[in-house]
Structure formats: structure tokens, C-alpha cells
Amino acid sequence: MRIAVLRERRTGERRVALLPEQLPRLLAAGVEVSVESGAGNEAGATDDDYRAVGAQVSEDVLTGADVVVSVQPINLSTARQIGEGVVTVSFLPTAEEVPLVRRLRERRITSFSMDLVPRTARAQPMDALSSQSMVAGYRGAIVAAERLQRFFPLFMTAAGTVRPATVLVLGAGVAGLQAIATARRLGAVVEAYDVRESSAEEVASVGGKFVQLDLPPLAGAGGYAREMTEERATRQRELLAPHVAAADVLITTAAVPGRTAPVLVTTDMVAGMRAGSVVVDLAADQGGNVEGSIPGHEVMVEGVLVWGGSNVPSQLPRPASELYGHNVVNVLLLMLRVGALHLDFGDDILSATCVTHAGEVVHRPTLELLGEVG
The missing domain is CATH 3.40.50.720 (NAD(P)-binding Rossmann-like Domain)
Incomplete structure (x- = not known):
């Protein structure tokens, strides 16, 4: 052979x-x-x-x-x-x-x-999807840290205290958990949300705080989330909006093989973030979790940088x-x-x-x- x-x-x-x-x-x-x-x-x-x-x-x-x-x-x-x-x-x-x-x-x-x-x-x-998602999650956190014009960790110096960056990760699969773990190792305060309620324990295990929304979970077969209705998606975006606005960095990772990625974040939600914030859309190749993200490109939305991932594992x-x-x-x-x-x-x-x-x-x-x- x-x-x-x-x-x-x-x-x-x-x-x-x-x-x-x-x-x-x-x-x-x-x-x-x-x-x-x-x-x-x-x-x-x-x-x-x-x-x-x-x-x-x-x-x-x-x-x-x-x-x-x-x-x-x-x-x-x-x-x-x-x-x-x-x-x-x-x-x-x-x-x-x-x-x-x-x-x-x-x-x-x-x-x-x-x-x-x-x-x-x-x-x-x-499981190659999982192994490559792990690479993508790590890379996503590094990209965010590189492009954010401030420190990830807390610094306490004689000249004063610099507060840590706040990172919000949407999607707590393999990529999301690796992004959380990497951002935490870099010293950021990390929150995460996933439609699968069972992921709360996994988020906590890598140092993140799970965001609880007043919505029923959407756990599906094979460890993936079930597809949500437009009504549910709209309500979810409404509830996530204040968490997105409070974050210095937003990393989105929600993708299911063979399907278009769900739009989790609208342009208005991005515009509500502070100028200088960074958004990393790891699902850009699958249609994008962030409205307006472009695979392989960086775009500015009201002073917020939106990085669209393209074949992210290949970058390492x-x-x-x-x-x-x-x-x-x-x-x-x-x-x-x-x-x-x-x-x-x-x-x-x-x-x-x-x-x-x-x-x-x-x-x-x-x-x-x-x-x-x-």
C-alpha cells in the first residue's frame, strides 16, 4: 500500500x-x-x-x-x-x-x-474539526490581544493602576473554550455565553464567567446547538447587547459544519462598543456571527475594529x-x-x-x- x-x-x-x-x-x-x-x-x-x-x-x-x-x-x-x-x-x-x-x-x-x-x-x-477549532480559538485570542490598543492584564504600578481588559466570547465549543483559556492566561477578565446550558461548567473550568440569559437552552445532537428561530435570535441579541457594549474584546466562535453560521451580533451592537474595541469573528468563513464581517479582512465600524477570520488554523x-x-x-x-x-x-x-x-x-x-x- x-x-x-x-x-x-x-x-x-x-x-x-x-x-x-x-x-x-x-x-x-x-x-x-x-x-x-x-x-x-x-x-x-x-x-x-x-x-x-x-x-x-x-x-x-x-x-x-x-x-x-x-x-x-x-x-x-x-x-x-x-x-x-x-x-x-x-x-x-x-x-x-x-x-x-x-x-x-x-x-x-x-x-x-x-x-x-x-x-x-x-x-x-x-476528530480533526475539534483539533483545528482549538488552533483557531487560540489564534483568535492572540489576534484580539495584538489589535487591542490596551493591556489584557491588570497592572498595578507606582504610576497608577491599569484595569484589565474585558473579553466576551460567544460560543463555548472547542474554539470558544480555547479562546477563553488563552485570554485568561493573558490576564483578561473573560465572560462567555453559549445556548447550551451544559457549557457553563466548562466555561468556569477554564476561568471564564458564564453569562446567564433568560432564555431556554438549545442543546442539540452531537454536541452542537440546535438551530434557533428568528424570534429567539432577535431576543438573544437584545439580551446580549449590554454585555457586548461593556466588552473591550468580542470573540465569536459559533459555527456548525455544513450550515451557515448564525448572526449573533448586529452592526448596531458593534457600534455600541467603545471606540478602540476589537471584534474577532472566527466564523466569518461560514457566513459570520457578526453582521458585516468579511473573511480575511479588517473593517472599522464606528471606531471598532472587526477582524474576519479566514482559514484561521492555517495561520499557525x-x-x-x-x-x-x-x-x-x-x-x-x-x-x-x-x-x-x-x-x-x-x-x-x-x-x-x-x-x-x-x-x-x-x-x-x-x-x-x-x-x-x-
């Missing part, structure tokens, strides 16, 4: 699917690994680093590959070069990649999406690649038996993450997206 590690093609993507230090586990399992030249450069891994651990490095890694791994999904051109029966492993947000899904089906390529790893105890070592390519690579290795090992490719679709993780196989779309929500469910 040969695994091919691709160089990423998408603009701005700096991660790599596997780092050199992750390859020995695969090589010990009896497989070969081919790495496309330059694949790890942006993440600080040279071609020689890969050769040193036993990988082959070349410009053409697709010929003879049984499994192709990447961070972003392969493009249509690459899909044309891959042979029938080859396996791909990557993030694959099917709602955004309908033409690619059709091409994968036509080419009889078996595709697995790291977006679809189930949220179960057994699948935690493969080395640790993001390290975490993602561990997730990928654990998925790949599920596909191996005595050094050969063996796809056991009785395995709950493999069955949940498979999108296309043997010329069919096997992921039912994607079939529904294609309008092909009777």
Missing part, C-alpha cells in the same frame, strides 16, 4: 496533511509513503526531513498511490488524474464541493471526509498540521490490515466519514443535497 501526501493547492493553505514525525507509525505498519516535493515547506518541514524518516519525495506522487491525503479537498484536475478505487482522505465540506463530489463518483474514487468524523469517545483521536501551520496529521494517521490505521488497504464499512467511523465509494454517493445528507434521494 502506498500513501501519497499532496502539496496543498488552495490559496492561503499553509498546512500539510502529514508531518515527517508522524510517518514512522505508518511505515511501521508496512506501507510506503510518497510526499509531493514542497508539501511541508509552509509548515516548516523540508523534503530532506521527509527523506530522513523513510519517505519518498517526488513531483509525481499520484502514480501508483492507493491513498491520497491532503488538508483541503483535491481539486477537479487532480481528481481526473486519480485512478479508480483510489482512496482520498481530506476535509470535504460536501455542501461547498458538489461538482467535486460528482467527479469523485464518476471516477469511482472512494472519498473520506474529516468533516464527518463522529463525535464519539472512540473517534476523539480522529505547524501546530495545526501536527494535530491534523495525528487525526489522519489514526484514520489511516483503521484502513490497514497487515500492511494492505482494507476498508471495513462495518466500522462506525469509516462508514460515517465515507462520502463516495464504488461509483456511488454513500453519504445520505450529500445524496439529499444532490436531490437524489427518493
